[in-house]
Amino acid sequence: MKKLLFNIWVCIVVLGVQSATAQITDKPGFGKYAITGGTIHTVTNGTIEDGVLLIDGEKITFVGENARISSDYERIDASGKHIYPGFIDSRTSLGLVEISAVPVTVDNQEIGQLNPNMLAFTAFNPHSAAVPVTRVSGVTTVISAPSSGIISGKAALMDLWGYSPDSMAVKKSAALVMSLPSANRRGWWDNRSDKEIKEAYEREIKEINEYLDKARFYDQMMTAYTNDPGGKKRPDKDPRMEAMREVINGGIPVIIGVNREQEILDAIEWTKDQDDMRFIFYGVNEGWRVAEEIAEAGIPCLVNTLYTPTRGYDNYQRPYQNPGLLHEAGVKVAIATGETENVRNAPFNAGYAATYGLGKEEALKAITINAAEIFGVEDLLGSLEEGKQANLLISDGDPFEPLSQIEQVFIKGYKIPMDSRHIQLYEEFLDRDAVNK
Amino acid sequence: MKKLFIILFLIAFGADLRAQEAGSVLIKNATVITVTNGDLENTDVLVEDGIIREIGQDLTAPKGVMTIDATGKFLMPGIIDAHSHLNTVDTNEGRNPVTAEVTMEESVDPYDVAIYRALAGGVTSIHLMHGSANVIGGQGETLKLRYGSDQDGLRFQDAPRTIKFALGENPTRVHGQGNGVQPRTRMGVEQVIRDHFDEALDYKRNREEYLEAKARYDRRRRGTPPVPVAENLRYEVLLDIIEGEILVHCHSYRSDEILMLMRVFNDYGIKNYTFQHANEAFKVAPELAKNGAHASVFSDWWAYKFEVYYSTAFNASILNANGVVASINSDSNELIRHLNHEAAKTVRYGMTSENDAIKMITLNPAKQLGIDDKVGSIEEGKQGDLSLWSGHPLSIYSINEMTFVDGTKYFDRETDADDQRIEVSVDADYDSAQNFEKIISGRQEQSCMEDAFYLLEESTLQE
Numbered sequence: 001m002k003k004l005l006f007n008i009w010v011c012i013v014v015l016g017v018q019s020a021t022a023q024i025t026d027k028p029g030f031g032k033y034a035i036t037g038g039t040i041h042t043v044t045n046g047t048i049e050d051g052v053l054l055i056d057g058e059k060i061t062f063v064g065e066n067a068r069i070s071s072d073y074e075r076i077d078a079s080g081k082h083i084y085p086g087f088i089d090s091r092t093s094l095g096l097v098e099i100s101a102v103p104v105t106v107d108n109q110e111i112g113q114l115n116p117n118m119l120a121f122t123a124f125n126p127h128s129a130a131v132p133v134t135r136v137s138g139v140t141t142v143i144s145a146p147s148s149g150i151i152s153g154k155a156a157l158m159d160l161w162g163y164s165p166d167s168m169a170v171k172k173s174a175a176l177v178m179s180l181p182s183a184n185r186r187g188w189w190d191n192r193s194d195k196e197i198k199e200a201y202e203r204e205i206k207e208i209n210e211y212l213d214k215a216r217f218y219d220q221m222m223t224a225y226t227n228d229p230g231g232k233k234r235p236d237k238d239p240r241m242e243a244m245r246e247v248i249n250g251g252i253p254v255i256i257g258v259n260r261e262q263e264i265l266d267a268i269e270w271t272k273d274q275d276d277m278r279f280i281f282y283g284v285n286e287g288w289r290v291a292e293e294i295a296e297a298g299i300p301c302l303v304n305t306l307y308t309p310t311r312g313y314d315n316y317q318r319p320y321q322n323p324g325l326l327h328e329a330g331v332k333v334a335i336a337t338g339e340t341e342n343v344r345n346a347p348f349n350a351g352y353a354a355t356y357g358l359g360k361e362e363a364l365k366a367i368t369i370n371a372a373e374i375f376g377v378e379d380l381l382g383s384l385e386e387g388k389q390a391n392l393l394i395s396d397g398d399p400f401e402p403l404s405q406i407e408q409v410f411i412k413g414y415k416i417p418m419d420s421r422h423i424q425l426y427e428e429f430l431d432r433d434a435v436n437k
Numbered sequence: 438m439k440k441l442f443i444i445l446f447l448i449a450f451g452a453d454l455r456a457q458e459a460g461s462v463l464i465k466n467a468t469v470i471t472v473t474n475g476d477l478e479n480t481d482v483l484v485e486d487g488i489i490r491e492i493g494q495d496l497t498a499p500k501g502v503m504t505i506d507a508t509g510k511f512l513m514p515g516i517i518d519a520h521s522h523l524n525t526v527d528t529n530e531g532r533n534p535v536t537a538e539v540t541m542e543e544s545v546d547p548y549d550v551a552i553y554r555a556l557a558g559g560v561t562s563i564h565l566m567h568g569s570a571n572v573i574g575g576q577g578e579t580l581k582l583r584y585g586s587d588q589d590g591l592r593f594q595d596a597p598r599t600i601k602f603a604l605g606e607n608p609t610r611v612h613g614q615g616n617g618v619q620p621r622t623r624m625g626v627e628q629v630i631r632d633h634f635d636e637a638l639d640y641k642r643n644r645e646e647y648l649e650a651k652a653r654y655d656r657r658r659r660g661t662p663p664v665p666v667a668e669n670l671r672y673e674v675l676l677d678i679i680e681g682e683i684l685v686h687c688h689s690y691r692s693d694e695i696l697m698l699m700r701v702f703n704d705y706g707i708k709n710y711t712f713q714h715a716n717e718a719f720k721v722a723p724e725l726a727k728n729g730a731h732a733s734v735f736s737d738w739w740a741y742k743f744e745v746y747y748s749t750a751f752n753a754s755i756l757n758a759n760g761v762v763a764s765i766n767s768d769s770n771e772l773i774r775h776l777n778h779e780a781a782k783t784v785r786y787g788m789t790s791e792n793d794a795i796k797m798i799t800l801n802p803a804k805q806l807g808i809d810d811k812v813g814s815i816e817e818g819k820q821g822d823l824s825l826w827s828g829h830p831l832s833i834y835s836i837n838e839m840t841f842v843d844g845t846k847y848f849d850r851e852t853d854a855d856d857q858r859i860e861v862s863v864d865a866d867y868d869s870a871q872n873f874e875k876i877i878s879g880r881q882e883q884s885c886m887e888d889a890f891y892l893l894e895e896s897t898l899q900e
Binding site for chain 2: 098099100101102129130259285304306307308309310312313314315316317337338339340341342344345348351352354355356400401402403404405421422423425426429430431432
């Protein structure tokens, strides 16, 4: 009898272990947590040594030096550790692309030039192998953005924990993603005359302006009908135009990808005529050349640092310095890798910005609160404050340092299993069983 | 008149003279990361005529030798990138699965400003490689980044010959999918290699028999002259591989294809080879260690194509822990600018020691290129390839301040000019950004496949 019980017990253990390894990660924890003893980098309210941070459900309920912690809190001793808000990557393809060289797994580029009704939220795969790989590195929230045509669709602001896009979305519709035509030569092979380039540019800009005017008219028409349907014929619904309404009302910002000096200046000129819309620039590789102009236009910039200089004669460190030079001129900057599977490198992009002029404090803002402000979620994310959503990380050192370990991540109050395919492969193969050739 | 001639001569050939010149320098009071002998604090390193003469304390500079005060700074061996296409003119000769005869020798652009930008990141040597379109591609060139010299001035003297092999998706796409010839599968890749090795060995036998018969005929002048077996450069190179005169660097991803090549090489007696990329090398680390095979891997790139989907950023750490000589490479003009931080990630991913992390971008790639008796660590008698950092080179807050090749300073942040191009096109309209360069960030481009995409463009095959 004892033996039978033992066998049953063995079976339970073995099956239990097997089912645990069959899933990508374990279950998260959720409830009440007290993180004590660590250095809390609040971002908005300075740094607290030997601090206390309480989490109750989805929210942070206390950040400070002393608190009475009741016995129903699970305590996490963070002595000698650092607590930071979860990092935000302001532009990625995470969840939309699984393997970029395999087209059937690429869902960020719909066909067509004008697709304001495409929602990245819809295509976001919560179970992408890249999601756990990313979040265990302390990046807890990303903008996932579409990227084709002139109007690519709408980017979603996603937390990196959950089983459905709905449960992960901080904002299903966080921004419209757009490209403007370029008045630059495309490269040495582009043999159009200056006049032809200018004409093509003006023609394309005109088409975009007409599209926006059409959207404005549609919005007026729909608003007029909604306010007073009496006696009028109900206008036909146009899904694309419908999708533009929150854009032309300034409800959500427009992310415009611009890199060259001339493109940036042209984009600034163009945005001046769109009073009813809000703009964000993305890329901005040559932003440092026209930082004053960008600052004057009041357009925040989503930038990274790890790319090669744009012109042959550029100094080698300009990409590293770009965020610092933009900030110095008064531009609000946030870190955006533009990556998919390696969004986990966002903190290192911030580290480069910090080293080459932006400074640690501003670099930290660029990957936390600035991003939250740019996308209008500063009441929820981007700093460690009472009442905010519990997105945070605990590290054994400076999280911009590749040498540091990110030890624990919380997303929306969930204590995330610090596991991913990369970690599982490590654990399986570090000391491969010699018996199993 | 004579003076004028000398001046003109210097103007015309100045860059080349600089390249040939080995420098002397005394770097004082640095923390010296020797790689082979630990980190030495407050230590001086004296380089004379390109060679590290002395490592110690309170060294004095011989007359005329520049002294640099490096108090509070870190001196490490120059970074070596075992996989680069930094300044190639052509990368792939993609029309045949085996093109062992082609080389990077004439494909070196000495004026590419990318060389300077790599120097700024502390890199002193690169392995300039053929692409991965072919199963047996072309021969590589090991270069020292003596920016300002000509093609010959960049060559790493007495570095062993190398050749690029490629397994998996790239050769099967280019040849099977793109051109309708073998290999289309991983089965085909193995047979292409075996067929060509066998042909080369038959060629050798036939050629030797012919040469002997010809010598006999030439001596005696009797009977029928033998039918010539023409000299074949492709087979000659393949034979040099079999005879161990050329080090193989093999583009590979999946563990099964890595095992396949080791089986093939064991059958032909080929030793001392390196798997490049090798994203799944960690799965067969014991086999790699057993065969003495090396691996040169990315620190964290994965998922950009299917054959790297089941890979891990812990790859290098697993290999290292299993006794495989592993290096971190860039294969990118962007990553090469901060290979120190790519190596630092092995500490985060797998708790590799800091010294082993540094080794992965210095001594280990040197071993893989067969130049570890010359560079890769700071030791007396080795060549003076060094880089000086404001702090520990694995910290993200450290900046490379100076880079030396053969004791000659090729990068100095203090005197770094805004425009470091050597070759300036006078008619280019730079201000309008007409020459806006292809920006490289992350793995947007498969640099290994450059010049080969045209083969795929017209193919109607689905991915």
